[in-house]
Amino acid sequence: MNKTVYLRDEEVPTWEKARELAGDKLSPIIVTALKRFISEKEALGKGFERIEVAFEDADDNDLPKIKAFYGRWIIDRGEPLLRKSRNRAQVDKFAVAETAKGNVVVYMHKEKDQRPWGHRLRIYPGFEEAAKDEDVSYAIRKAMEKRGVPVEELDI
Numbered sequence: 001m002n003k004t005v006y007l008r009d010e011e012v013p014t015w016e017k018a019r020e021l022a023g024d025k026l027s028p029i030i031v032t033a034l035k036r037f038i039s040e041k042e043a044l045g046k047g048f049e050r051i052e053v054a055f056e057d058a059d060d061n062d063l064p065k066i067k068a069f070y071g072r073w074i075i076d077r078g079e080p081l082l083r084k085s086r087n088r089a090q091v092d093k094f095a096v097a098e099t100a101k102g103n104v105v106v107y108m109h110k111e112k113d114q115r116p117w118g119h120r121l122r123i124y125p126g127f128e129e130a131a132k133d134e135d136v137s138y139a140i141r142k143a144m145e146k147r148g149v150p151v152e153e154l155d156i
Contacts, residue, residue, distance in 0.1 A: 005030075043070035043100035051097060053077075053107055055119040067121055071099040074143040077107060081139050089113075094139035098147070102126065106136045 007015055019026055040050075048070045056062040073095060075081045080093040090112045097105040103123055110118040124130035130140045 039100070040070065046100065048072050048100040053105075053121055055107070055109070055121060058109075058118045058120050062119075065121070069097075069099050069105065070101075071097040071105060073097045074147045075139065081142050083138055094136065094142075096139055096143035104130045104140070104143075106130060106139060108136065108139070 015026075018029065022029055049072065050068060051071050051073070052066055052068045054064070054066045057065045075094060075096040077095040080095050083092040083094070085091070090110055092108060092110055093116075095107040097107075099105060103125055104127055106120075106122045106124070108118075108120050108122075109116050122130075122133070122136065124133070127140055127144055131137045133140075
């Protein structure tokens with residue numbers, strides 16, 4: 001299918017530079033940009049926002065990372081869920097989000113003597129899968145309670 005794109009005169013240099021860099025194959029680049037645009041607009045239309053999480057990744061030698069996605073916090077980073085250890089020397093902090101694509105994101109870290117450490121960001125395909133992870137199952141149960149547990153209608 002052949003489609004025509006109309007450009008203003010001042011946009012032609014950008015088009016030409018992109019065409020040159022793409023080796024005259026702009027279609028895949030345009031389609032990728034359009035998919036990203038559609039995904040963003042649909043997510044925003046459903047009440048999701050772009051979320052960025054900056055942290056030192058304990059699963060990767062504490063290297064600094066920034067991860068971004070479209071979603072909404074169920075348990076916000078500003079008011080994380082706390083779980084104290086038995087001797088109360090350590091506190092685990094959890095934030096839980098659901099993404100526009102139906103995944104579940106858990107951001108967690110530990111705090112000992114009021115010093116944070118052990119930051120992790122984990123992504124799961126859904127609440128059921130996340131609940132299987134013993135590290136986050138407590139936070140997932142609390143997030144489901146806060147979000148609202150869907151009713152399963154039984155045809156019995």
